[in-house]
Amino acid sequence: MGRSSKDKRDIFYRKAKEEGFRARSAFKLLQIDQEFRLFDGVTNVVDLCAAPGSWSQVCSQRLAEHPNAHIVAIDLNEILPIPGVTILRGDITSPTTIENIINACEGNKVDLVLSDGAPDVTGLHDLDQYMQQQLILAALTVSTQLLRPGGKLCAKIFRGKDVGFMYSQLRVFFDDVIVAKPQSSRNSSIESFIVCQGFHLPEGYPPILIDSTQPRYGLPPTTDSVLVPFVACGDLSGFDSDQAYLPTHNHSLLPVAPPVDPPYRESVVNLSSPPLPFFERTMKIKAISRLTPEK
Numbered sequence: 001m002g003r004s005s006k007d008k009r010d011i012f013y014r015k016a017k018e019e020g021f022r023a024r025s026a027f028k029l030l031q032i033d034q035e036f037r038l039f040d041g042v043t044n045v046v047d048l049c050a051a052p053g054s055w056s057q058v059c060s061q062r063l064a065e066h067p068n069a070h071i072v073a074i075d076l077n078e079i080l081p082i083p084g085v086t087i088l089r090g091d092i093t094s095p096t097t098i099e100n101i102i103n104a105c106e107g108n109k110v111d112l113v114l115s116d117g118a119p120d121v122t123g124l125h126d127l128d129q130y131m132q133q134q135l136i137l138a139a140l141t142v143s144t145q146l147l148r149p150g151g152k153l154c155a156k157i158f159r160g161k162d163v164g165f166m167y168s169q170l171r172v173f174f175d176d177v178i179v180a181k182p183q184s185s186r187n188s189s190i191e192s193f194i195v196c197q198g199f200h201l202p203e204g205y206p207p208i209l210i211d212s213t214q215p216r217y218g219l220p221p222t223t224d225s226v227l228v229p230f231v232a233c234g235d236l237s238g239f240d241s242d243q244a245y246l247p248t249h250n251h252s253l254l255p256v257a258p259p260v261d262p263p264y265r266e267s268v269v270n271l272s273s274p275p276l277p278f279f280e281r282t283m284k285i286k287a288i289s290r291l292t293p294e295k
């Protein structure tokens with residue numbers, strides 16, 4: 001959860017800190033759940049691309065009452081511990097990582113697969129959309145391996161020009177595919193979320209491990225284009241994520257979960273011995289960069 005000037009004005013960025021969530025994304029999942037009751041009848045969840053972990057925090061809170069609840073979270077980046085969540089680290093587009101996720105589920109089928117996956121965006125929309133679709137394909141692979149019949153998949157999607165093909169592929173595996181735009185997701189962002197319900201494997205389709213490094217994915221062919229409903233969700237008369245609000249308390253709040261292994265760690269650690277706590281170190285770096293004129 002970075003601190004650009006835009007983020008500082010964003011009401012959901014601040015509310016996340018106030019409510020102890022590690023990222024503002026938590027509100028997107030909560031608002032999708034309000035509309036679709038995602039957690040009804042759910043005890044086993046896989047949360048893909050989960051760092052820093054706000055969606056897993058929501059899952060952990062929602063399933064706290066279930067003694068047999070099992071939540072598995074995975075990301076390329078390290079995730080700090082969350083009560084009741086098994087944490088893995090890896091690239092979800094790799095078949096080996098998918099095998100690790102399957103093993104972590106200990107032979108149980110899951111009721112819900114979540115994926116908030118986004119690549120590091122380049123600004124080249126076609127490329128960004130292609131990379132993001134690889135994450136959806138990985139989420140679909142995990143779903144074909146692990147979802148129980150009737151299970152659900154909720155995944156971030158970039159709505160670019162070729163998105164219709166992705167909807168058709170998803171409709172092969174799910175009875176119901178809807179695109180949701182939670183109110184906490186900025187209108188200026190191309191992200192939305194596909195909510196897929198009623199999972200089933202097509203007849204004669206073996207749940208294979210899709211290797212996205214191979215040119216053919218092995219998904220069943222689709223010919224029909226499908227119309228997918230679009231739903232705005234969350235309290236539409238509530239806070240607007242594109243608007244700037246003046247904070248009621250004019251002081252910044254510390255991050256709920258500071259970055260575990262940020263790329264700047266090495267230079268920060270070299271600044272002091274013994275290492276300072278995160279916040280002091282950040283302040284020291286800011287102070288030094290003010291003293292060092294840019295070349």
Ligand code: SAM
Nearest residue numbers: 025049050051052053054055076091092116118
């Ligand atoms: N849902 C998270 C939360 O609530 O805290 C936020 C997820 S963040 C928007 C997107 C995440 O996707 C990043 O943490 C990134 O590391 C992860 N990601 C991107 N590509 C990935 C990949 N190939 N395998 C695993 N994680 C990936």
